[in-house]
Amino acid sequence: MTERRHSRIIIIGSGAAGLTTALYNSRANLEPLVIEGIQPGGQLTITTEVENFPGFPEGIQGPELMDRMHKQAEKFGTKFIFGTVNRANLSKTPFELEVEGRFFTCDALIIASGATAKLLGLPSESQLMGHGVSACATCDGFFFKNKEIAVIGGGDSAMEEATFLTKFASKVTIIHRRQELRASSIMQERAKNNPKIKFLWNKNISEFVGTPQTGLKGIRLKDTISGEENVFECQGAFLAIGHVPNTQVFKGQLEMDEKGYLLTKGKSTKTNIPGVFAAGDVQDSIYRQAISAAGSGCMAALDAQHYLEEQEFKQK
Numbered sequence: 599m600t601e602r603r604h605s606r607i608i609i610i611g612s613g614a615a616g617l618t619t620a621l622y623n624s625r626a627n628l629e630p631l632v633i634e635g636i637q638p639g640g641q642l643t644i645t646t647e648v649e650n651f652p653g654f655p656e657g658i659q660g661p662e663l664m665d666r667m668h669k670q671a672e673k674f675g676t677k678f679i680f681g682t683v684n685r686a687n688l689s690k691t692p693f694e695l696e697v698e699g700r701f702f703t704c705d706a707l708i709i710a711s712g713a714t715a716k717l718l719g720l721p722s723e724s725q726l727m728g729h730g731v732s733a734c735a736t737c738d739g740f741f742f743k744n745k746e747i748a749v750i751g752g753g754d755s756a757m758e759e760a761t762f763l764t765k766f767a768s769k770v771t772i773i774h775r776r777q778e779l780r781a782s783s784i785m786q787e788r789a790k791n792n793p794k795i796k797f798l799w800n801k802n803i804s805e806f807v808g809t810p811q812t813g814l815k816g817i818r819l820k821d822t823i824s825g826e827e828n829v830f831e832c833q834g835a836f837l838a839i840g841h842v843p844n845t846q847v848f849k850g851q852l853e854m855d856e857k858g859y860l861l862t863k864g865k866s867t868k869t870n871i872p873g874v875f876a877a878g879d880v881q882d883s884i885y886r887q888a889i890s891a892a893g894s895g896c897m898a899a900l901d902a903q904h905y906l907e908e909q910e911f912k913q914k
Contacts, residue, residue: 611710615879618877630676633683634680636682651888682697705873709848713859714841715733716839717733729808729810730806735838744766745834746770747766747835749835752775754785764794816830816832852870855883860880862881867898
């Protein structure tokens with residue numbers, strides 16, 4: 599007989615949303631189980647200095663912040679396992695999850711699996727991530743005051759991030775692989791009318807130039823028409839080619855928008871299935887900040903607690 603480990607609450611994801619949820623649920627003596635995923639700690643583990651999380655006036659390294667949150671949740675009784683959810687059956691309670699050959703059940707499920715920034719997949723990209731290369735303008739833009747910055751992308755996100763970065767940078771150059779942008783007309787006009795924003799068309803990224811010690815020095819570009827290569831000098835590069843919510847395993851069971859973000863009801867974290875809740879970037883395509891993820895994690899914890907209390911009352 600296949601062994602199934604049961605928990606009252608299972609939390610999928612160990613970023614700011616998941617760990618905040620775990621903290622609240624463990625303090626309520628619910629002994630939650632956190633399935634950490636392939637990147638324990640979430641996207642903040644690849645962020646260097648975090649200066650916009652309340653309570654740290656001197657700033658804090660992203661991995662250290664997540665480690666502290668992990669220890670705080672663990673202190674109150676949260677249990678952790680490493681792994682990825684391969685299959686989920688939400689058609690009945692208790693809900694069933696398969697995690698790399700292991701099986702788990704729960705009375706309430708909180709999905710905080712986050713969204714993954716689309717990257718180019720270059721070795722130099724991962725080497726310089728947090729050292730001049732970033733996927734979050736609102737997180738890291740402050741560190742590039744009076745510097746030249748490149749934004750890679752051609753959609754609304756790229757236009758929005760480029761416009762935002764002009765608050766700090768001396769110059770922002772949008773690099774796009776085509777001659778035409780995918781962004782909406784209003785976003786294009788806003789960027790094109792900004793005197794600090796310039797455009798480089800028909801360019802593919804071959805390499806990010808620099809080291810973690812020196813930081814980013816430039817971007818090697820290849821012209822998509824002529825094939826000519828050159829290095830564009832800059833001190834910062836922001837990838838704005840989109841995010842992918844980590845919701846594939848729930849398709850066909852939970853309601854999502856056209857991009858795969860989980861839909862929640864009203865001002866709650868409730869999904870279309872009672873007892874299943876969503877928090878953080880997995881349901882937030884707009885703000886995508888650690889503090890907003892943590893806030894929705896708190897909401898999900900309280901929503902789940904109320905749900906379990908209601909179920910207990912009905913059984914009496």
